[in-house]
Amino acid sequence: xxxxxxxxxxxxxxxxxxxxxxxxxxxxxxxxxxxxxxxxxxxxxxxxxxxxxxxxxxxxxxxxxxxxxxxxxxxxxxxxxxxxxxxxxxxxxxxxxxxxxxxxxxxxxxxxxxx
Numbered sequence: 001x002x003x004x005x006x007x008x009x010x011x012x013x014x015x016x017x018x019x020x021x022x023x024x025x026x027x028x029x030x031x032x033x034x035x036x037x038x039x040x041x042x043x044x045x046x047x048x049x050x051x052x053x054x055x056x057x058x059x060x061x062x063x064x065x066x067x068x069x070x071x072x073x074x075x076x077x078x079x080x081x082x083x084x085x086x087x088x089x090x091x092x093x094x095x096x097x098x099x100x101x102x103x104x105x106x107x108x109x110x111x112x113x114x115x
Contacts, residue, residue, distance in 0.1 A: 002027045004096050009109030017084045020109060022096030024077040029053045035101035036070060036081045038092035039108075046092075047101050051079060064090075086113045 008020040020036070031054035039045045049070040051058045058070050069082045079096055093108040 002030070002098065004098065004106045006094060006096055006106060006109040009094060009111045011112040011114065012086055013115055014087055014113055016086050016113070017082070018086065018111060020081040020083065020094055020111075022079040022081075029072070029074060029077050029079075030098070032099055033101075034072065034079050035097045036068075036079075036094060037097060037101050037104065038090075038094045038111075039104075040089075040092040043092075045095075045102060045104060048094075049081065050101070083111070086111070088113050088115075 003025045005023050005025060006020060008018060010018060012018060034051050034053060036048040037045050038048055047061055048064055049060050051070045051072050053072055060068060067085045072079045091113050093110050095104045095106055095108040097104055
C-alpha cells in the first residue's frame, strides 16, 4: 500500500519561498488524483492543489493561484509544491493526499511564515 511522506517545510519571512515534497513509499503512484491540503491552527483542512498522475492535469485554489505550483515526477514517485511569495496566512501544516483530498493519513510538514 502506498504511504505518503511530506518534507521540505520550514520557517520563512513573508515573500520567501519553499518547495515541499511528497514521496511515495511501498508502491508507485497510481493513475489517480493527488492533492496538497493544509491545516492552520484552529481551522479545518483546506484544499490547495490537485494533480492527476496520468493526465498531468493540475488545478490550484484561488488562495494560492499564481504563487504555488504543483508538479509530479512519476519516475521518482514524488509530488512537489513550489511555494513562492509566501504570506503569513500560508502558515499551516501541509499534507499530501491521494484519491480523496479530505482523507489525511500522513504526518505533514510544518510551514511557518513570520516576520
